[in-house]
Amino acid sequence: MSTSSRTPSGASMRTPRRKVAGLGSARSGTGHFWLQRVTALANIILVIIALPIVISMAGGGQEAVLSTLRHPLAALVLLLLLLSMTFHMRIGMQVVIEDYVHSEGTKVLALIGNTFFTIAVGAAGAFAILKISFGG
Incomplete structure (x- = not known):
């Protein structure tokens, strides 16, 4: 710190904001926070919609499962659920890694x-869902 940023009594004239400037982004965590909450809400809604589809396939043979998954609406719901859950998983694991892995290279x-x-x-x-849905 240069001597010009100090008062004659030696106290720093730098503001608290200036002292932490350059030490990382303030506000970048807010976007992650909300994105994680939105994907969690989407997962809840999609699970509620997908549950009857999965229950209807329980106990059925392979043909019953294939017949259900060939319906475009069932395939779409399961595809959206899969993508939402994997995106949510990625965000959650990223937060865990950033919080608990301290070595920069390993992180x-x-x-x-x-x-x-x-x-x-x-x-x-x-x-897999698209292949079954399109009859492959």
């Missing part, structure tokens, strides 16, 4: 792995 690798894993899970699930 970056974990965040990259988290993103690739959720994309792989979402893509594999979406592929």
Whole structure:
């Protein structure tokens, strides 16, 4: 700190905001917070809609499951649920990694792995639902 930012008595003239400037983003956590809450709400709504679909397939054979999943509305609901849940999972794991992994290199690798894993899970699930839905 330069001597010009101090008073003759030695007290700092820097404001509290100036003291923390450059130490990280203030407000970036708010977007994550709300995005996590919105995806949680979407998951609740989609689970409530998907539950009767899944229950109707319980106890049925493979043909009953395939017949149900070939209906466009059932496939759409399950696809939206899968994508919403994987996105919510990615956000939640990102917060855990950022909070509890302290080594920068490990943190970056974990965040990259988290993103690739959720994309792989979402893509594999979406592929399976779409393949069944289109009769493949």
